[in-house]
Amino acid sequence: MAFTPESQTAVPRLPHVHIEPSHGWASLRLADLWAYRELLYFLIWRDIKVRYKQTVLGVAWAIIQPLCTMIVFSLFFGRLAGMSSDGVPYPLFSYAALVPWTLFANGLNQASNSLIDSANLLKKVYFPRLVIPLATVLSGWPDFLVALVLLVPMMLFYGLTPTWHIVWLPLFLLLTLSTALGVGLWLSAMHVQFRDVRYAAPFFTQLWFYASPIAYPSSHIPEPWRTLYGINPMAGVSEGFRWALLGVETTPGPMLAVSILVALGLLSSGAYYFRRMEKIFADVV
Amino acid sequence: MSAVAIRVEKLGKQYRIDGQPARYRTIRETLMQSLQASVHRAAGWGRSQNRPVSSPYELLWALREVSFEVQHGEAVGIIGANGAGKSTLLKLLSRITEPTEGSIDLYGYIGSLLEVGTGFHPELTGRENIYLNGAILGMSRASIRSKFDEIVSFAEVEKFIDTPVKHYSSGMYLRLAFAVAAHLEPDILLVDEVLAVGDAAFQQKCLHKMSDVTQEGRTVLFVSHNMGAISTLCRRAIWLHKGRLAQDGAAAPTVTAYLNAGSATSGRKVWAVDERPGNRSFTLTSVTLKNAAGEIVSEVYLSETITVEVEFEVTEPGTKVVLSLNLWDAHGSEVFSSLSNTADNPYHGRPLQPGRYCSQCVIYGNLLNEGRYYVTFIGVSGYWSDGFRTDYALAFDALEDGVLKRDYPGRYGGVLRPKLVWTITPR
Numbered sequence: 001m002a003f004t005p006e007s008q009t010a011v012p013r014l015p016h017v018h019i020e021p022s023h024g025w026a027s028l029r030l031a032d033l034w035a036y037r038e039l040l041y042f043l044i045w046r047d048i049k050v051r052y053k054q055t056v057l058g059v060a061w062a063i064i065q066p067l068c069t070m071i072v073f074s075l076f077f078g079r080l081a082g083m084s085s086d087g088v089p090y091p092l093f094s095y096a097a098l099v100p101w102t103l104f105a106n107g108l109n110q111a112s113n114s115l116i117d118s119a120n121l122l123k124k125v126y127f128p129r130l131v132i133p134l135a136t137v138l139s140g141w142p143d144f145l146v147a148l149v150l151l152v153p154m155m156l157f158y159g160l161t162p163t164w165h166i167v168w169l170p171l172f173l174l175l176t177l178s179t180a181l182g183v184g185l186w187l188s189a190m191h192v193q194f195r196d197v198r199y200a201a202p203f204f205t206q207l208w209f210y211a212s213p214i215a216y217p218s219s220h221i222p223e224p225w226r227t228l229y230g231i232n233p234m235a236g237v238s239e240g241f242r243w244a245l246l247g248v249e250t251t252p253g254p255m256l257a258v259s260i261l262v263a264l265g266l267l268s269s270g271a272y273y274f275r276r277m278e279k280i281f282a283d284v285v
Numbered sequence: 286m287s288a289v290a291i292r293v294e295k296l297g298k299q300y301r302i303d304g305q306p307a308r309y310r311t312i313r314e315t316l317m318q319s320l321q322a323s324v325h326r327a328a329g330w331g332r333s334q335n336r337p338v339s340s341p342y343e344l345l346w347a348l349r350e351v352s353f354e355v356q357h358g359e360a361v362g363i364i365g366a367n368g369a370g371k372s373t374l375l376k377l378l379s380r381i382t383e384p385t386e387g388s389i390d391l392y393g394y395i396g397s398l399l400e401v402g403t404g405f406h407p408e409l410t411g412r413e414n415i416y417l418n419g420a421i422l423g424m425s426r427a428s429i430r431s432k433f434d435e436i437v438s439f440a441e442v443e444k445f446i447d448t449p450v451k452h453y454s455s456g457m458y459l460r461l462a463f464a465v466a467a468h469l470e471p472d473i474l475l476v477d478e479v480l481a482v483g484d485a486a487f488q489q490k491c492l493h494k495m496s497d498v499t500q501e502g503r504t505v506l507f508v509s510h511n512m513g514a515i516s517t518l519c520r521r522a523i524w525l526h527k528g529r530l531a532q533d534g535a536a537a538p539t540v541t542a543y544l545n546a547g548s549a550t551s552g553r554k555v556w557a558v559d560e561r562p563g564n565r566s567f568t569l570t571s572v573t574l575k576n577a578a579g580e581i582v583s584e585v586y587l588s589e590t591i592t593v594e595v596e597f598e599v600t601e602p603g604t605k606v607v608l609s610l611n612l613w614d615a616h617g618s619e620v621f622s623s624l625s626n627t628a629d630n631p632y633h634g635r636p637l638q639p640g641r642y643c644s645q646c647v648i649y650g651n652l653l654n655e656g657r658y659y660v661t662f663i664g665v666s667g668y669w670s671d672g673f674r675t676d677y678a679l680a681f682d683a684l685e686d687g688v689l690k691r692d693y694p695g696r697y698g699g700v701l702r703p704k705l706v707w708t709i710t711p712r
Contacts (some may be wrong), residue, residue: 014472019380019389042420046406046413053408053449124403125421126380126395279383282376283300 026275033128043135047110048142062143063150066098077215086217086248089158095151096245097214097238100176103144104234105205107137107177111184112201115192119285129278130271133188137181144173151245163247172240175263179233182266189270189277192285213238218255230258233266289392290473290504291355291378296387298348298373347373348528350387355506357393357472360499362515362536363508364543365525366676371508374525375399375475378506393472393504396422400477402462407451411442411461414450418465432468439494440464460487467494473504492518512540512617540617544659548680552583562675563597566604566666570641571596572678574660577650583681587702588650588688593679595662596643603636609663610646613677615656620700622663651704653683654697 033040052058070091077083078090085093111133115122118132155162191197212234221229229235230252236259239252252259348370355361363371376382378389379397404421405414415436419429429436437443440461442453450458476495495518499505509515515522515536522539524532526546532539548554553573561568573594576582585591593610611622625633625644632642660679665672689704690697 014393017380017389017391017395019377019384019391021384021386038426039420039423042417046409046417049413050406050408121404121421123381124399125397127421127423282382 022279025272026278028130028271028275029128033130036127036131039127040131040135040138043131044139047135047139051139059142059146062102062146066095066102066147067150069098070095073215083216084220086219086242088160088242088246088248092151092154092158092160092246093217093242093248094215095154096242097212099144099147099151100172100237100241101209101212101214101234102147103140104176104180104237105209106143107140107180108184108187108205109201110136110139111180112187112191112197114184115188115281115285116195116198122282122285129281130185130274133184133274134181137177137184155246160246162245165244165247167244168240169244172237172244175233175240175260176237178263178267179237182263182268182270185270185274186266189274189281192277192281208232208234227254227258230255231262233259233263235259236263288357289354289390290357290359291353291392291506292390293354293378294352294388296348296351296374296377296389297346297385298370298377298382299385300345300347301343346528348377348525351525351528351530352387353523353530353533355504357504358502359521360505360507360519362519362522362540363506363525364512364515364522364540365531367674368527369525370528371525372399372477373528375477375506375508379475391473394423395473395475396466396469396471397475398466398469398477399475401459401466405450405458405462408449410449411437411440411446411453414461415465418462419469422466422469423471424469428470436461436464436468439467456487463487463491467491467498471503473506474498475506477508478510511619512544512613513619516540516616537616541615544613544615544617544677545680548659548677550583550680552581552679552681554678561598562662562673563664564666564671564673566601566671567597567599567606567637567664569595569597569662569664569675572660572662572675574679574681583679584684585681586650586684586686586688587653587655588686590650591648593646593648593660594643595646596641597664598641599637599639601666602638604666605634605636606642606644607665608644608646609665611661611663613659613661614700615658618700620653620658651689652701654699654702655683655685657682 055061057064073094074091078085078094083090114132114136115129121127121132122129187197187201191201211232213229214234218226218229218235218239236252236256240256240259242248243252351370351374363374365371373382375397376399377384378391379395379399381397381399402418404418406417409417415433416426416429420426437446440457440463442457442461445453445457450461453461492514495505495507495514499518505518507515507519519536521534522532522536522543523530524539524543531546532542552575553571555571556562556569561570563569573581573596574583574585575592575594576585577589577591582591595608595610597606597608599606606625608625609622610625612620614620623646625646628644658681659677660681661675661677663672663674689702
């Protein structure tokens with residue numbers, strides 16, 4: 001082998017980190033988050049693994065929650081109250097919106113407790129703190145997938161076939177996750193300072209549930225109010241899932257645009273608020 | 286290659302000590318406080334500007350004006366009393382918390398071991414925890430995979446690798462946790478007292494691993510109360526005192542300076558009221574060394590029986606007091622420790638009423654070797670909980686009096702030099 005002086009002197013440049021007090025609004029440091037993507041992967045994997053190891057029914061819970069709610073709703077709203085359901089069978093109508101709602105609500109509640117639950121990590125190791133709520137929200141995917149797959153036999157039973165709208169489903173899934181993460185970031189950062197959040201978050205989620213068109217359609221609401229209703233991003237999500245999966249006639253259109261804008265607003269404000277509070281996490285938690 | 290690995294400039298960290306015992310607050314408290322503040326402001330009108338505003342918090346500088354540089358390949362020990370800012374320094378260096386002032390520059394990949402087993406999940410198996418913990422400590426999946434077998438064999442848990450760690454014994458758990466951490470290969474390693482866990486054999490193994498790491502030319506910052514480990518592993522030591530840098534230099538003289546500074550060399554240490562070591566049940570007020578004649582001394586002869594007296598004040602009725610006397614030598618190695626639970630008197634193990642008490646510990650003659658010794662105490666109340674320790678409270682010199690030595694002219698080897706029974710018989 002030929003001797004090359006370069007190979008002797010080529011010392012790999014060491015990474016340099018400069019630390020000083022930050023003031024006001026910190027940058028999001030998304031590059032740092034990218035560098036820790038493997039940690040994100042492992043935390044998601046841990047959450048999923050532990051959830052299924054600790055429960056007796058395991059993956060069945062993914063179905064039980066939306067399925068039971070759907071049955072109760074079909075009985076009371078569908079049968080007794082005769083709620084209209086945009087021309088599709090009521091059980092399908094409510095279930096299609098319950099699937100993303102369950103992903104949202106579980107993600108939100110777990111994210112809001114996530115920092116407190118990982119207090120030990122926060123106090124002992126450095127990593128971008130955004131990884132923690134992000135992992136809890138993303139770890140809901142197996143449950144979501146199982147609940148979604150159950151829709152297939154249900155649709156076959158009612159003789160419904162999905163339309164080409166289904167290609168838009170990933171967009172609505174992304175909207176659900178963004179909303180859950182956006183609100184989850186706000187709540188998790190607040191939770192470190194205010195322990196009220198543990199009690200407030202489930203209550204808040206329940207109110208939100210009734211404020212979203214899950215048991216009822218939003219098509220009853222006249223324009224321009226229907227568009228304004230999109231301020232609740234879960235309205236856009238519920239209508240979007242029905243439109244993409246069941247092919248209901250009511251295209252979410254302008255309402256969806258409002259929902260997307262609000263979700264992006266929640267996500268970015270949540271991320272900046274989280275980063276601003278991040279420096280006190282280890283001292284307070 | 287000599288290049289800067291760590292540069293710390295005028296580093297400071299201030300903590301708020303809230304008046305309330307709870308460190309977190311509820312929204313109600315925050316609302317009430319801001320309401321009260323605005324009422325005060327409204328009631329005080331302009332006058333309030335002349336009055337000194339009382340801060341709702343007490344502020345404390347855990348670290349202030351600390352500057353130093355560490356070159357690549359150096360192993361540096363960080364020493365100092367409890368609360369001197371050692372752990373705060375490591376937390377700042379490892380980016381767990383942010384400084385209040387000053388700056389830090391780090392060149393290289395940083396690995397911090399402030400605790401072993403961080404992020405271990407009891408429900409996951411050993412194998413799963415290795416991957417998870419490795420990722421938390423900043424290892425890539427590929428590097429964990431390549432070191433997996435090495436980690437498992439270092440931890441000696443081959444048989445149980447697919448068992449959830451909740452079924453592990455505490456020793457196995459610690460071994461596995463340390464093994465993962467020890468296979469982290471950062472350029473700069475920050476270590477906080479992780480060696481103070483596990484059994485003696487395991488501690489020895491950890492120390493070996495640590496010395497391997499320093500010999501590989503990695504930069505190591507090592508916080509420990511074990512002055513012996515600091516002296517053997519590190520060539521340089523930084524002594525922090527009340528948040529400030531007291532001394533920075535070669536390990537041995539810095540350790541000695543630290544040990545001497547904290548200890549009374551007059552044979553008696555009396556703590557100021559606000560500095561008394563203790564917990565909520567009892568506090569130590571003074572420690573005194575007396576010779577066989579009952580005089581307070583700081584020099585004792587090897588053959589004489591000496592007594593260490595510790596005075597304490599019980600503040601909570603019904604406190605059961607247990608004390609431990611720990612003796613250290615000049616190199617910072619622990620010579621022995623002795624627990625008061627062997628005390629043969631009516632006061633031991635009894636719930637004590639508030640008041641002042643004195644406990645005596647007699648150290649027989651012909652036990653120690655020549656040289657300087659340091660006395661520390663550990664206090665425990667109740668059922669082996671609520672422990673606290675003093676820093677080095679007393680220093681004394683043990684002097685040769687020739688009783689045991691007779692006509693031997695040299696020095697005795699070893700830490701102790703007990704008088705044992707010798708016989709010689711013809712066979």
